[in-house]
Amino acid sequence: MALPVRQQMIYWTLAAVVLVLALWRLGDVILPFIMGGAIAYFLDPLADWLERLGLSRAVSTILIALVGVLAFVVLSLAVLPMLVRQLGQLIALAPDLLASFQAFLTDRFPNLVQNSVVSDTLTAVGDAIKAQGGQLASTLLSSAMTVVNLVIFIVVVPVVAFYMLLDWDRIVAKVDSWLPRDHAPTIREIAHNIDRVLSGFVRGQVTVCLILGTFYAIALMLAGLQLGLLVGAVAGALTFIPYIGAIIGGTLAIGLALFQFWGDWLQIGIIAGIFAFGQFMEGNIITPKLVGDSVGLHPLWLLFALSAFGTLFGFVGMLVAVPVAAVIGVVARFLINQYLHGALYGGVVGQILPCDPEDNES
Numbered sequence: 289m290a291l292p293v294r295q296q297m298i299y300w301t302l303a304a305v306v307l308v309l310a311l312w313r314l315g316d317v318i319l320p321f322i323m324g325g326a327i328a329y330f331l332d333p334l335a336d337w338l339e340r341l342g343l344s345r346a347v348s349t350i351l352i353a354l355v356g357v358l359a360f361v362v363l364s365l366a367v368l369p370m371l372v373r374q375l376g377q378l379i380a381l382a383p384d385l386l387a388s389f390q391a392f393l394t395d396r397f398p399n400l401v402q403n404s405v406v407s408d409t410l411t412a413v414g415d416a417i418k419a420q421g422g423q424l425a426s427t428l429l430s431s432a433m434t435v436v437n438l439v440i441f442i443v444v445v446p447v448v449a450f451y452m453l454l455d456w457d458r459i460v461a462k463v464d465s466w467l468p469r470d471h472a473p474t475i476r477e478i479a480h481n482i483d484r485v486l487s488g489f490v491r492g493q494v495t496v497c498l499i500l501g502t503f504y505a506i507a508l509m510l511a512g513l514q515l516g517l518l519v520g521a522v523a524g525a526l527t528f529i530p531y532i533g534a535i536i537g538g539t540l541a542i543g544l545a546l547f548q549f550w551g552d553w554l555q556i557g558i559i560a561g562i563f564a565f566g567q568f569m570e571g572n573i574i575t576p577k578l579v580g581d582s583v584g585l586h587p588l589w590l591l592f593a594l595s596a597f598g599t600l601f602g603f604v605g606m607l608v609a610v611p612v613a614a615v616i617g618v619v620a621r622f623l624i625n626q627y628l629h630g631a632l633y634g635g636v637v638g639q640i641l642p643c644d645p646e647d648n649e650s
Contacts, residue, residue: 320444320445320448321448322608323445323448323449324444324445324446324447324448324449324452325448325449325452326608326611327445327449327453328448328449328452328453328456329456329486330491330494331352331449331453332453332456333487333491334348334352335348335349335352335453335456338351338352345454345457346454349450349453349454352453353446353450356446357446367517370517371517371518371521374514374515374517374518375518377514377515378515378518381515381547384547388546388547388550464476478618478619478622481618481621481622482614482615482618482619485614485615485617485618486611486614486615489614490610490611490614492575492578493527493528493578493610494528495578496527496528496570496574496575496578497524497525497527497528498524499524499574500523500524500527500533500566500569500570500574501520501521501523501524501525501527502520502524503520503524503566503569504516504519504520504523504524504537504541504562504563504566505517505519505520505521505524506520507520507562507566508520508541508559508562511555511558511559511562512548512549512555513541513544513545513548513559514544514548515544516541519537519540519541519544520537522536522537522540523536523537523538523540523541523563523566524537527570528590528610529587529590529591532587534563534566534567537563538560538563541559541560541562541563542556542559542560542563545559545560589613589617590609590610590613593609593610593612593613593616594606594609594610596609597609597612
């Protein structure tokens with residue numbers, strides 16, 4: 289016999305409060321397990337695919353781990369140092385870029401630049417970036433490494449991810465056996481929708497970001513752009529926000545191209561063409577293939593989640609903002625659907641009156 293609804297609400301509320309308090313108090317302790325579980329979740333389809341090819345779960349997990357270690361070594365030895373170096377170059381170059389932009393405005397719009405406010409603002413921005421940019425970059429990196437301890441990511445997270453990926457199917461089955469029988473179908477439905485959003489949207493968008501970021505970085509470096517790797521990484525990382533990634537990445541790349549190749553319009557056109565081709569491939573081939581018709585997340589909701597989680601939890605919050613936003617979105621849609629089909633919204637049948645008498649005529 290099922291418990292009364294009010295008693296169930298009390299138990300569920302207490303369980304939610306205990307869970308939130310545990311996460312809040314043990315955040316630093318369970319962080320590697322959360323990150324390892326997230327990595328295992330996103331790699332589980334790859335392990336399933338290798339199993340369908342005939343490999344055992346253990347061999348599939350070991351193969352994925354070896355590829356992951358190789359990728360980590362390449363990033364640590366080659367990509368990350370270059371990104372940090374190019375970030376420093378961009379900060380050092382910012383005053384010259386602003387000076388060139390100010391000279392361009394002086395030639396084309398002298399009346400605008402004669403306004404001392406515009407001129408003083410551009411000069412102040414350049415001085416501020418030059419004075420504080422290096423400190424800002426080092427602060428971001430040091431704070432990230434303070435929140436996300438390097439030892440945790442190098443040792444604990446990969447180990448947790450390995451074992452969770454190895455036993456993922458058994459873990460899911462065990463958790464499913466613990467569900468309360470009365471609510472098991474509803475919880476499974478919510479979990480299925482969350483998985484659909486995470487697998488179709490988040491996992492797909494992460495893959496799109498990686499593909500486009502790699503394409504932009506390689507193509508811009510081959511085109512001769514000095515900070516091509518940094519521009520490609522920025523454009524790729526922001527691709528999941530429609531138009532924002534293309535606008536920021538394209539503006540940064542073309543602005544740097546104008547500064548580096550001024551007068552060589554063919555070279556500048558090549559840089560612009562790289563972004564045009566990338567956006568064509570993303571909109572017509574890559575995103576439809578990897579993301580498809582999965583339930584997406586509104587860009588405003590993504591921006592809010594990034595801002596809120598980044599403010600509350602720092603660098604780690606920004607890492608988990610998009611997946612958590614997807615989960616919250618699914619739960620919110622479920623609750624709204626329950627409300628729209630419940631007595632609180634519909635009231636008693638036959639007593640709902642239209643707000644406007646003219647509605648009866650339609």
